[in-house]
Amino acid sequence: MIELVALAALIASFYVAWNIGSNNTGNAMGTAVGANVLSYRRAITLMVIFIPLGAALEGYKVMKPVGTQIIIGNNPFSVLPQVAAAAMVSAGIWVTIQTKRGYPVSVHQAIIGALVGAGLAMGMFPKVVTAQVNWLRLVKIVGAWALTPFTAAFFAFLIYRIFEVPIRRVKAPEKLNLIFGLSVVMSGCYVAYTMGANDVGTAMGAAYAVSSGLNIANIVEKLALLGAIGVAIGSLTYSRRTLETVGSGIMPLGPLTAFAAQLGAALTVHMFTQFGFPVSTTEAIIGGITGVGLIGGMAGIGRRKLRDIVMAWISTPTVSLILTFSLTSLILLV
Amino acid sequence: MSGMTLEYWQITYVLAVFIGLLIGWISNPWFGAAFIWIFVIVVEALSFQKKKRIEKVRAGTQGASRA
Numbered sequence: 001m002i003e004l005v006a007l008a009a010l011i012a013s014f015y016v017a018w019n020i021g022s023n024n025t026g027n028a029m030g031t032a033v034g035a036n037v038l039s040y041r042r043a044i045t046l047m048v049i050f051i052p053l054g055a056a057l058e059g060y061k062v063m064k065p066v067g068t069q070i071i072i073g074n075n076p077f078s079v080l081p082q083v084a085a086a087a088m089v090s091a092g093i094w095v096t097i098q099t100k101r102g103y104p105v106s107v108h109q110a111i112i113g114a115l116v117g118a119g120l121a122m123g124m125f126p127k128v129v130t131a132q133v134n135w136l137r138l139v140k141i142v143g144a145w146a147l148t149p150f151t152a153a154f155f156a157f158l159i160y161r162i163f164e165v166p167i168r169r170v171k172a173p174e175k176l177n178l179i180f181g182l183s184v185v186m187s188g189c190y191v192a193y194t195m196g197a198n199d200v201g202t203a204m205g206a207a208y209a210v211s212s213g214l215n216i217a218n219i220v221e222k223l224a225l226l227g228a229i230g231v232a233i234g235s236l237t238y239s240r241r242t243l244e245t246v247g248s249g250i251m252p253l254g255p256l257t258a259f260a261a262q263l264g265a266a267l268t269v270h271m272f273t274q275f276g277f278p279v280s281t282t283e284a285i286i287g288g289i290t291g292v293g294l295i296g297g298m299a300g301i302g303r304r305k306l307r308d309i310v311m312a313w314i315s316t317p318t319v320s321l322i323l324t325f326s327l328t329s330l331i332l333l334v
Numbered sequence: 335m336s337g338m339t340l341e342y343w344q345i346t347y348v349l350a351v352f353i354g355l356l357i358g359w360i361s362n363p364w365f366g367a368a369f370i371w372i373f374v375i376v377v378e379a380l381s382f383q384k385k386k387r388i389e390k391v392r393a394g395t396q397g398a399s400r401a
Contacts, residue, residue: 045374049375056367225367226355226359229351229352229355232347232351233351233352236344236348236351
């Protein structure tokens with residue numbers, strides 16, 4: 001029985017990893033492709049190289065059982081691994097729908113929404129398992145989510161303004177564009193690397209919670225590899241739509257605008273991480289692009305697209321929560 | 335806008351990635367990852383070379399037709 005549950009958790013985790021690759025590739029390479037610095041094929045090739053690199057070198061460091069920060073209790077997901085698998089699948093389904101529509105959303109937020117749903121449902125059955133949602137922590141995290149796009153927009157706006165003036169005086173703008181283009185590609189590779197190092201741990205959390213009981217050699221490294229391959233396959237097979245949205249859906253990008261948006265997003269994510277808040281790179285990059293777009297007034301920004309993306313951000317954790325709550329209640333009742 | 339229609343290179347890489355997973359799972363995760371990197375880099379280098387060659391030929395024929 002435990003093998004069957006472990007297999008289900010493994011498949012669910014792989015599915016989440018695939019979702020990360022298909023939806024979040026745009027975060028890493030969207031600006032570079034949008035600014036015509038890289039072709040789609042080259043961008044994906046870099047992803048396939050850098051994601052396993054991050055996973056192999058650092059992926060095992062962040063591998064921890066899913067939901068340790070959000071759910072307080074006696075390791076509920078190890079006791080009920082089927083709930084962990086259900087939460088992962090619920091989080092994945094809505095993200096897949098958003099990917100199909102071409103909207104970049106945060107897989108992390110979907111997972112947190114799903115975990116809260118699972119925690120609420122488990123709280124109703126205290127005889128089976130002890131679990132409670134850490135509300136204080138959750139409120140802080142959601143607050144950081146709401147602030148992310150605005151902070152990134154502000155930073156990107158500022159960076160663009162700082163670089164704009166000296167650029168006008170440069171005599172060889174092509175060379176400068178090359179430098180900005182290169183830095184966009186390099187930071188894209190860096191984001192791909194962190195996707196391997198960080199997001200793989202998030203995706204494989206459910207599998208890790210279950211498989212720690214089984215006796216498999218090198219399990220953490222193997223799970224990191226499996227997660228990295230899931231992300232790479234997602235990136236290879238289904239990332240084009242969200243990548244196009246990030247690269248050209250909100251506004252047309254050039255090397256400098258792409259650079260400012262990406263640096264603004266990176267600064268924001270790094271800043272929030274220093275305070276211990278997991279924020280979304282997706283929201284940061286979309287905020288960054290919008291911030292750069294604001295330079296020319298709202299005219300250059302695809303407002304309808306932006307509104308739809310924000311709606312997708314709000315719906316992602318909410319729908320995951322409801323779906324997981326229903327599934328977990330069903331599992332605990334049966 | 336193509337969603338799920340995969341090009342030839344994408345299918346090749348998906349297969350390579352799965353083979354990398356198999357190698358990694360059976361032997362050492364590092365070997366699996368190394369297989370993927372080497373495969374992808376070699377394919378890209380070959381396709382880059384091919385592209386260059388085609389460009390060279392094209393430039394040659396254009397030059398000839400102009401002459």
